[in-house]
Amino acid sequence: xxxxxxxxxxxxxxxxxxxxxxxxxxxxxxxxxxxxxxxxxxxxxxxxxxxxxxxxxxxxxxxxxxxxxxxxxxxxxxxxxxxxxxxxxxxxxxxxxxxxxxxxxxxxxxxxxxxxxxxxxxxxxxxxxxxxxxxxxxxxxxxxxxxxxxxxxxxxxxxxxxxxxxxxxxxxxxxxxxxxxxx
Amino acid sequence: xxxxxxxxxxxxxxxxxxxxxxxxxxxxxxxxxxxxxxxxxxxxxxxxxxxxxxxxxxxxxxxxxxxxxxxxxxxxxxxxxxxxxxxxxxxxxxxxxxxxxxxxxxxxxxxxxxxxxxxxxxxxxxxxxxxxxxxxxxxxxxxxxxxxxxxxxxxxxxxxxxxxxxxxxxxxxxxxxxxxxxx
Amino acid sequence: xxxxxxxxxxxxxxxxxxxxxxxxxxxxxxxxxxxxxxxxxxxxxxxxxxxxxxxxxxxxxxxxxxxxxxxxxxxxxxxxxxxxxxxxxxxxxxxxxxxxxxxxxxxxxxxxxxxxxxxxxxxxxxxxxxxxxxxxxxxxxxxxxxxxxxxxxxxxxxxxxxxxxxxxxxxxxxxxxxxxxxx
Numbered sequence: 001x002x003x004x005x006x007x008x009x010x011x012x013x014x015x016x017x018x019x020x021x022x023x024x025x026x027x028x029x030x031x032x033x034x035x036x037x038x039x040x041x042x043x044x045x046x047x048x049x050x051x052x053x054x055x056x057x058x059x060x061x062x063x064x065x066x067x068x069x070x071x072x073x074x075x076x077x078x079x080x081x082x083x084x085x086x087x088x089x090x091x092x093x094x095x096x097x098x099x100x101x102x103x104x105x106x107x108x109x110x111x112x113x114x115x116x117x118x119x120x121x122x123x124x125x126x127x128x129x130x131x132x133x134x135x136x137x138x139x140x141x142x143x144x145x146x147x148x149x150x151x152x153x154x155x156x157x158x159x160x161x162x163x164x165x166x167x168x169x170x171x172x173x174x175x176x177x178x179x180x181x182x183x
Numbered sequence: 184x185x186x187x188x189x190x191x192x193x194x195x196x197x198x199x200x201x202x203x204x205x206x207x208x209x210x211x212x213x214x215x216x217x218x219x220x221x222x223x224x225x226x227x228x229x230x231x232x233x234x235x236x237x238x239x240x241x242x243x244x245x246x247x248x249x250x251x252x253x254x255x256x257x258x259x260x261x262x263x264x265x266x267x268x269x270x271x272x273x274x275x276x277x278x279x280x281x282x283x284x285x286x287x288x289x290x291x292x293x294x295x296x297x298x299x300x301x302x303x304x305x306x307x308x309x310x311x312x313x314x315x316x317x318x319x320x321x322x323x324x325x326x327x328x329x330x331x332x333x334x335x336x337x338x339x340x341x342x343x344x345x346x347x348x349x350x351x352x353x354x355x356x357x358x359x360x361x362x363x364x365x366x
Numbered sequence: 367x368x369x370x371x372x373x374x375x376x377x378x379x380x381x382x383x384x385x386x387x388x389x390x391x392x393x394x395x396x397x398x399x400x401x402x403x404x405x406x407x408x409x410x411x412x413x414x415x416x417x418x419x420x421x422x423x424x425x426x427x428x429x430x431x432x433x434x435x436x437x438x439x440x441x442x443x444x445x446x447x448x449x450x451x452x453x454x455x456x457x458x459x460x461x462x463x464x465x466x467x468x469x470x471x472x473x474x475x476x477x478x479x480x481x482x483x484x485x486x487x488x489x490x491x492x493x494x495x496x497x498x499x500x501x502x503x504x505x506x507x508x509x510x511x512x513x514x515x516x517x518x519x520x521x522x523x524x525x526x527x528x529x530x531x532x533x534x535x536x537x538x539x540x541x542x543x544x545x546x547x548x549x
Contacts, residue, residue, distance in 0.1 A: 003464065098189045362480060
């Protein structure tokens with residue numbers, strides 16, 4: 001075990017896209033996504049596609065949404081992304097059909113190896129399968145798969161995979177009941 | 184149990200006010216409430232009243248606050264609403280006198296019936312009685328009543344009613360001690 | 367036990383700096399820190415120093431950061447402050463070398479005496495020692511010292527001191543394992 005040395009951090013092998021593309025996206029994100037202006041979801045879907053996102057039909061995308069890299073985002077049909085959602089996709093995020101990500105939620109792909117002095121960057125994909133509901137103010141951590149129709153309850157933190165058709169709650173989130181029952 | 188079908192979602196029976204009123208409010212909210220500019224609380228109270236909120240005396244309202252529908256908001260006297268608070272009042276929110284809602288808290292009235300394929304919208308009111316303190320980064324869920332002088336501690340999530348003069352903590356929040364004792 | 371009387375609240379003995387200084391800082395904070403524009407960290411470090419912050423070398427400061435009072439902030443060398451971090455330093459916050467504060471975290475120095483009718487303001491300093499990692503969406507409460515190389519996991523809430531080289535999780539956060547092991 002050695003002391004952390006952030007001055008020795010080296011992520012030169014992580015290439016998230018050209019600087020120009022990232023700056024241009026930051027600008028468009030600031031103008032069309034991150035503020036309160038209710039730009040139409042279709043306009044925003046088009047912008048995301050231009051920057052490399054794969055987007056199906058019927059995406060609804062509320063204001064004040066932050067998406068790190070559209071070119072690492074795949075969304076199928078009839079997905080809702082709520083107000084103030086933050087998709088911090090340093091790695092690929094894949095969102096199935098009929099998924100709802102409620103307001104204030106965070107999908108987080110980045111981690112650090114805290115056992116190394118160099119605090120190496122670790123990025124892992126997130127996969128939300130069909131019919132998943134990520135509740136308001138939830139956090140989904142790096143590498144997590146939320147299986148088909150799993151539910152993460154209000155304000156919970158998923159650090160491990162969620163099983164299909166199951167409702168999770170807490171920090172860290174644990175299975176509470178099948179989706180067929182009331183909490 | 185059937186797969187979620189967000190394309191079949193129908194909230195046509197939910198009428199939150201005319202489109203014109205909502206757009207106008209979104210504009211004023213963006214200009215006077217949701218940014219960092221320290222507009223005087225009295226100006227903001229006046230704007231809220233014009234849009235139908237019932238506001239008592241002495242409201243203090245910090246910058247970066249989001250209020251969904253002023254016409255579904257009742258606030259009595261000497262209430263504090265902290266920086267970056269989010270009042271997502273799809274249903275009525277009623278706030279008693281001498282209530283403090285600290286920075287970053289979320290009051291959330293919206294839910295979905297996740298046992299129905301159509302993911303029906305469910306909205307339920309929130310009631311914060313006199314003397315309640317909602318701590319920083321807390322979440323209060325749909326239908327919750329926080330009884331007189333209850334306290335929700337830092338970062339906690341209230342999914343059920345809080346009893347009077349009692350301190351709650353955790354996700355989901357549970358009763359920890361009477362308000363008369365230190366945590 | 368008496369009812370809360372926010373109208374009797376009196377923090378006249380709390381002097382956080384002149385009104386002019388605070389307004390000027392609010393303006394610069396709004397223009398250079400709290401929005402999405404990726405201003406260089408060096409520019410922001412310089413602005414913080416002009417307003418009285420003690421900043422070492424190599425500070426990296428992402429966009430959308432809120433810092434309450436630069437004149438109550440001390441940061442040593444090679445520190446990272448992530449996107450959307452909120453440093454609500456009503457009291458002194460001291461950050462050691464090689465500390466990482468990840469995106470969306472909140473450092474909170476303010477509290478209230480909820481056993482007094484007058485709801486007195488209590489401010490207490492926060493101390494993050496060398497090599498500490500505060501995970502994304504975490505909250506560190508008033509008076510907390512995070513000892514050398516302690517780790518606060520994703521979305522956790524620290525209400526008490528963290529011991530050195532130990533990983534904490536939950537709300538309230540509890541010790542889970544030494545930093546040398548995987549969670």
